[in-house]
Amino acid sequence: MNRILTYFFACAAMCSMLIMSSCSKEKHENDDAVIKTADDPADPKNESSGIITDESNLISYSSQVYNQKDSTRLKYGTATHKNFVYACAKKLGLSESRAIIMRDAAEMPDVYQSGLDNAYNQQWSHAYIVIKAFWGMQWVWGDADDDFNDNLNGYSGESESPEGYNGKSAADYYTAGNGDLGDWYVGYACHYITDVSFVLHTTLPDVDMALHHFDFESWIDNNWTAGNNLSQALNNVSASSFYTITDAKAGIRSAVQASNYSYSSNAKLAWDNYKASGFPTSAGTGNSNCVYYTKKMIEEAAKWTGSAIKYALNKYNQW
8 A cells, every 4th residue: 555655646746747847838839829710719728718619610720720830839749649640541541631630630639738727737638647556557647548538439427527629529520420520529539549659648757757758759759750760660550550449448548558668668668768868859869779669659659549540430430
């Protein structure tokens, strides 16, 4: 029991550091840069402020955000979300227009979910942190499984309110015959499973992980096509290797085991070698093992992101 309590107290302390870091960074990056329109009157950092963008403008607004070429606007935006979802959609044979809708939506959780308004924090919804206990995998912090499920399937009865964007889901729009908005919600949901495919969103952080969380993400962005060309790992993954999930929340938990520091040698070696390289951020940096094992994590992230799209389109017969 004392060991478990120690884990919880450590988690609380480290997550507090992440929260403060996240709040400061999100305020700097998002407050002035996010596009405002007449149909977007609400504060994008306030989860409870009502409809932020009317559904009739949701796709066009996401496109505006995507085309706003400010590399400092969204953390982790360049590589992970839009490129993963777009690439996976295309590998699955979806049309260019559908892949673009999913791509643009995949960035939006970083726009709509940030800051500390109403005791809400982005890191809570974009993480699923576990530890290895003697009885098995033990969840300690994070809510990505609920956000992932609720954006795909609707409210699943968790203690928090429905966590699909604006209380809606891909299921709502697909069953109503609105395939475009159904696709938008699939892309939006993919954000969460892509996030938990990387070690820092699934691992109880120590001081180094807390202080260098954004450095690691910046290193991936800066080496996506330049330097170490990490995007090659995504490009080399075939659709035939995408995983198959039959339950959204279980899918998140499986993805977590492929990225958690204690469960995955790829994640452990990627982070240990990133640390040994001195927490670099620029293109072409990081030792060879850091690059190799990060690419292994990227391969896993592609397989899980692709699995999410497959799951939704199979479930709602939207091929």
